[in-house]
Amino acid sequence: MPNFANDPSRKSWLDIKKDSDFPIQNIPFGVFITKEDVITIGTRIGDYAIDMGALQQLGYFEGIELTDDMFMQDTLNDFISDGKKTWRLVRNRLSDIFLDSNPTLRDNDSHKNIVIFKIEDVEMLLPVQIGDYTDFYSSKEHATNVGMMFRDPENALLPNWLHIPVGYHGRSSTIVPSGIPVHRPYGQTLPNGETQPVFGPSKLVDFELETAFITTDANLMGEPVSVEDAEECIFGMVLFNDWSARDIQKWEYVPLGPFLAKNFASSISPWIVTLDALEDFKCESPEQNPKPLPYLQQTGKHAYDINLQVAIQPENAVETVVSNSNFKYMYWTMSQQLAHHTINGCRVNSGDMMGSGTISGPTPDSFGSMLELSWGGKNPIKMNDGSERKFINDNDTVIIRGYCQNNDVRIGFGEVSSKLLPALDLKF
Amino acid sequence: MPNFANDPSRKSWLDIKKDSDFPIQNIPFGVFITKEDVITIGTRIGDYAIDMGALQQLGYFEGIELTDDMFMQDTLNDFISDGKKTWRLVRNRLSDIFLDSNPTLRDNDSHKNIVIFKIEDVEMLLPVQIGDYTDFYSSKEHATNVGMMFRDPENALLPNWLHIPVGYHGRSSTIVPSGIPVHRPYGQTLPNGETQPVFGPSKLVDFELETAFITTDANLMGEPVSVEDAEECIFGMVLFNDWSARDIQKWEYVPLGPFLAKNFASSISPWIVTLDALEDFKCESPEQNPKPLPYLQQTGKHAYDINLQVAIQPENAVETVVSNSNFKYMYWTMSQQLAHHTINGCRVNSGDMMGSGTISGPTPDSFGSMLELSWGGKNPIKMNDGSERKFINDNDTVIIRGYCQNNDVRIGFGEVSSKLLPALDLKF
Numbered sequence: 059m060p061n062f063a064n065d066p067s068r069k070s071w072l073d074i075k076k077d078s079d080f081p082i083q084n085i086p087f088g089v090f091i092t093k094e095d096v097i098t099i100g101t102r103i104g105d106y107a108i109d110m111g112a113l114q115q116l117g118y119f120e121g122i123e124l125t126d127d128m129f130m131q132d133t134l135n136d137f138i139s140d141g142k143k144t145w146r147l148v149r150n151r152l153s154d155i156f157l158d159s160n161p162t163l164r165d166n167d168s169h170k171n172i173v174i175f176k177i178e179d180v181e182m183l184l185p186v187q188i189g190d191y192t193d194f195y196s197s198k199e200h201a202t203n204v205g206m207m208f209r210d211p212e213n214a215l216l217p218n219w220l221h222i223p224v225g226y227h228g229r230s231s232t233i234v235p236s237g238i239p240v241h242r243p244y245g246q247t248l249p250n251g252e253t254q255p256v257f258g259p260s261k262l263v264d265f266e267l268e269t270a271f272i273t274t275d276a277n278l279m280g281e282p283v284s285v286e287d288a289e290e291c292i293f294g295m296v297l298f299n300d301w302s303a304r305d306i307q308k309w310e311y312v313p314l315g316p317f318l319a320k321n322f323a324s325s326i327s328p329w330i331v332t333l334d335a336l337e338d339f340k341c342e343s344p345e346q347n348p349k350p351l352p353y354l355q356q357t358g359k360h361a362y363d364i365n366l367q368v369a370i371q372p373e374n375a376v377e378t379v380v381s382n383s384n385f386k387y388m389y390w391t392m393s394q395q396l397a398h399h400t401i402n403g404c405r406v407n408s409g410d411m412m413g414s415g416t417i418s419g420p421t422p423d424s425f426g427s428m429l430e431l432s433w434g435g436k437n438p439i440k441m442n443d444g445s446e447r448k449f450i451n452d453n454d455t456v457i458i459r460g461y462c463q464n465n466d467v468r469i470g471f472g473e474v475s476s477k478l479l480p481a482l483d484l485k486f
Numbered sequence: 487m488p489n490f491a492n493d494p495s496r497k498s499w500l501d502i503k504k505d506s507d508f509p510i511q512n513i514p515f516g517v518f519i520t521k522e523d524v525i526t527i528g529t530r531i532g533d534y535a536i537d538m539g540a541l542q543q544l545g546y547f548e549g550i551e552l553t554d555d556m557f558m559q560d561t562l563n564d565f566i567s568d569g570k571k572t573w574r575l576v577r578n579r580l581s582d583i584f585l586d587s588n589p590t591l592r593d594n595d596s597h598k599n600i601v602i603f604k605i606e607d608v609e610m611l612l613p614v615q616i617g618d619y620t621d622f623y624s625s626k627e628h629a630t631n632v633g634m635m636f637r638d639p640e641n642a643l644l645p646n647w648l649h650i651p652v653g654y655h656g657r658s659s660t661i662v663p664s665g666i667p668v669h670r671p672y673g674q675t676l677p678n679g680e681t682q683p684v685f686g687p688s689k690l691v692d693f694e695l696e697t698a699f700i701t702t703d704a705n706l707m708g709e710p711v712s713v714e715d716a717e718e719c720i721f722g723m724v725l726f727n728d729w730s731a732r733d734i735q736k737w738e739y740v741p742l743g744p745f746l747a748k749n750f751a752s753s754i755s756p757w758i759v760t761l762d763a764l765e766d767f768k769c770e771s772p773e774q775n776p777k778p779l780p781y782l783q784q785t786g787k788h789a790y791d792i793n794l795q796v797a798i799q800p801e802n803a804v805e806t807v808v809s810n811s812n813f814k815y816m817y818w819t820m821s822q823q824l825a826h827h828t829i830n831g832c833r834v835n836s837g838d839m840m841g842s843g844t845i846s847g848p849t850p851d852s853f854g855s856m857l858e859l860s861w862g863g864k865n866p867i868k869m870n871d872g873s874e875r876k877f878i879n880d881n882d883t884v885i886i887r888g889y890c891q892n893n894d895v896r897i898g899f900g901e902v903s904s905k906l907l908p909a910l911d912l913k914f
Contacts, residue, residue: 190659195742216740221683222674226742227655231618231833232707241708243830246650246779255649257779279660280669284914312644314623314654315743322830351674351685402671402750405659486712
């Protein structure tokens, strides 16, 4: 089936700013609530949120096999379960509805009043009910940086790293959409040089620059997904800030991995950009040497050229861009991650989310966490307002942005922006 | 509110075997499907499964505030959300309905025909939709045994272990009820003395003897649950076999913890035994030295005296009991685990599940995994059929049983029994 919604020559009758992340070639999917408390599935074109539930009720999806209430739901899980063919049919249809030459909705003011909202008049919700969330660790630069700081500079990468897309399970219950503030967490830490841990708010709260992908029902329990089939099981991607408390992490993480240092919050951008929309931005991955085991081998382009940026905005001050990176630096691809995740028969369901792991590029200004940018706090970052940062301060807002750009079109994710609030007063 | 369902003098008009795990003092909760494909919430008394959906439709829960379809659902999540007062009201009511002196249902044959099923005529399903699953590591004997084998016999316990109920996130999607067979998983392993990993079926599949507890909506994101309040947030417990592939685990687990070695399957007993039913079996925990940080300190009895047993049954042969342990040996209590889990504000929802970690007792015949029982394969276990086991063989069935017993009453969990099938033929 043709993926004609990507055609760069298509223009919408909606007014779209030239540098918008959401031209008619994007058509991401999300869930929002209106001022009238209606929750619906929708898409975004320019600075407009489009109510797909209303479009469906008005008959705009006629001819596509969908359950009657497919878009009148508070999560995308059922739609994602329908599979790639349906995603593409719906995305192509949305492209047609808003195409400049199509008068059907364009010239129907009463329909337009029901369907189209200004983006500032809706509130974005979590787009999926996340059954299980996994976080990978697939940036060689990040794994090397962390290994140099915490273990042995001479043997920064552990022996398994070049053979396995290393990953671990995270917690779904604290994944929140952009805009939801996060409290500085309490926890146990071991002060330098001490032998007894202390309790209190974390002193080293950090962001992690990541993306995450969202899957459909990929397999039955027991049945692996091959690396060739894996991309068909990926619905789309979001930006992902995997909030981390470095001092809690350091004390708790042996031998079973990070736990409370990570599960106090992770923040995502609310619009899921489909792999279909990203198709024209596929690129080569870094060479994998040694060659992975056969179940992880793939040919062709499976990386994606996505520009990524992190900014920190102190309260009432200008923001400072602290990192410019790119998703294409990742050593392991999403399809390799998913093939590895299921090689033991682990079941993957619609709405499951898998984080890339911190995305660090090759140069110091492309590192994906304050831990690396300030090199463990040794080299504070100078901010545009004259202050310095080793980690994240109370009331700082961390903003991650991402977009693809070629000569014809820009496909963006918008942003995930979340503020770190001071630690709560404990009631006990 | 009195917890009168526990009164040991109460007897049912149903015929119950003397050594049953499910006397009228137990009243666990589960979900089952009948031969007519009706799915319902139910309880078990003796060898009978009781359809609580039918009981509700027939008016037997009148006077208790419940939504109309509370028990006509395929998970217990909504009921668990209702909180401890409702759980107790419903459990007391069920105790009354089946009390020998109560003629209402006893003498109503048409109602009995609708409500009561022989246990062999129903199939048990997963009792809850598990949002997030966490596994702890709270047996000092187990952590010490593993530390001795894999790390340093002189410093078997890592420095954080006595201060933190160490835990990590697991995968919800592959938790299955008793009776569902599990395939031997494929994965990467590093053969002894080699530097390059190989791919194939795991050669070291193991069980882990655990229990798990199921929570209600415990908190809002950001707000810790105090150790004093934690027990009120625990609905009940099940037996838990945390299937593990030791060779995959050894190669993959640094630095982020176990992943594919664990997430191919975990099996649970299908009846959730409430903390109310276990009330009379509370006992002292092992002394905690050093004293934990204040947020983990508690007084009184918070451990539970639950006898646990593991048997292995080869295909077409008699079973062999390979371990006899007890839940009371656990160093950290469930309330300490939950208080720790939420101290950073991590949100815990209705239906979330938390595993104890492998429960090993102080003597070699009370260890909770083949890894420990055979001491890494060095001391094979002699089986009653004349064979030997270092780990689990294809077509072995692993059975975990558990019960509490005092002079008056026995409260049991039944069993979790699951067969290890050979590795699947891979399609690629």
